Amino acid sequence: MEHQDLQAALAKSQQELERAQEQIAELEALLAELPGIFERKFSQRLEPILERQRLLSADNERLQQSSQREEPLVLPLQPAQPRMGSRVRALWPQNQDPSVAA
Structure with missing residues (x-):
């Protein structure tokens, strides 16, 4: 009986070894794919x-060429800043109802 138990244990160990070797081979294949x-x-x-x-380099080259030809640099228009007077007028409107002023 003892001999059969040893053979069964040996067979089981061999199967586990084969599974472990297959798993190692799979892991090594994955490791080879990582790079x-x-x-x-x-x-x-x-x-x-x-x-x-590439786009920035092309823009830079275009700007350098235009500056070498002394062409004016065209900038986008910005809205004019409101002057102080227009801010003051907004605070004290000219057409104010006299009944409210009292």
């Missing part, structure tokens, strides 16, 4: 940054 995964992710994140850099 490629990181490289793809890095490239995906870097792509929009490189495009933005």
Whole structure:
């Protein structure tokens, strides 16, 4: 009986060993894929940054060329700032009802 128990334990241990070796092989395969995964992710994140850099370089070159030709730089129009007088008039309106002034 003892011999059969040892053989059963040995068979069980061999199966566990085979499963462990398969698992190790799977993990090693995943580990081998990691550099490629990181490289793809890095490239995906870097792509929009490189495009933005390309656009900024093109804008910079265009601005340098226009400044070398001494062309006026066209800036977007900004709304005029209200003068102080218009702020004062808003506080004391001219058409105020005399009955309210009292």
